[in-house]
Amino acid sequence: MRPDDRKYLETHEWAKVTGDIALIGLTDFAIHELCSGNEGDLVYCDLPETGRTLEVGETFGEIESVKAVADLSSPVEGEVIEVNEAIEDHLEILSSDPWEQGWMVKIKLTKKSMDHLIDAETYESMLAKQS
């Protein structure tokens, strides 16, 4: 079971909200799809500058594996106030700890409702249907 302390987009980004701040990351499922368990297959991750404002569903970054480039979609609305700089030089973090150390951006929310996102149980059900 994926962590139930956060909510998910169908495109595999997660948002963990504390007060008016959200941490955003990418699920283990998406990372595994990109690199099939071989963390060396991840080659690049492009994340936004701080200060950028994001709408729900807006592309905030891109991640490249050996064979594919995937867009990263924002699950929330708000302003990017911090970027996890460690990821650029240590992409293996995304594989080893996608839920905590592998957060990508920190966002100050301008809209706190997360009703548009799905919970862990629904996300699991979605993955089960896809496999």
Added chain:
Amino acid sequence: MVEPTEGSRGERTWRRITTWDAPPGFNMGLDEALLESDESPPTLRLYTWNPATLSLGYFQRFADVPGTERAQVVVRRITGGGAIHHANELTFSLTTGLDDPLYRGPIAASYRRVHGAIVRALGRLGIEAGLRGETALASDREGTGMCFHASTALDLVWNERKGVGSAQRRRNGRVLHHGSIKLGTTPLEGDIATVGERATPAQVCEMADALENELAETLGLVFEAGVPTAAERVLAHELGTRFLDPAFLRRR
């Protein structure tokens, strides 16, 4: 070489769009338009370029590809990987939803499905190709930034050299899969695997027919000849100018 596994089967209808000798901005713009539009049906494009064009991978540094100094036209793709000189080749793209059985699951599995069909298509032309596997290739070389001079286990090879380049872009639940099948060498891609000496119109058509037939038979697809819709053409035109824009070309 490694045998690719069988593809997933099932009768599914795809559109096939054929555009020979199309301009580079149109080629890249239409592929992105097909990726962007949820209303576009699953589509196979078979195409060639006029003029011959060097395309950079999305994340490549312009300065890391010496061939940019010799190429007549340079664009930047939205798919990743290395640079490709689109001359003497058949280019194809597959665009569909990520819920399509062809692209469901790990990316590596989707490559095995598509490459299985390409292996059989090449077989129709007398080429015995297979996945590279763990062996380095005679065509691998450093410093060119060219796709055909770098290889992975999933690449298709014959004569111990890479002969098919491929890359995917995944966005908003959809996928664009680019591929280049080399029919002859180019000045920027020496010592690679090719189907023949050069890409005559007859050879391009022969390769295109073989690829379409094997994608149909191996993957259980039915292709219907089609053209871009008016909305796709408008979007392709809007998006197409970006690919030759100096700011986009030199974004890295």
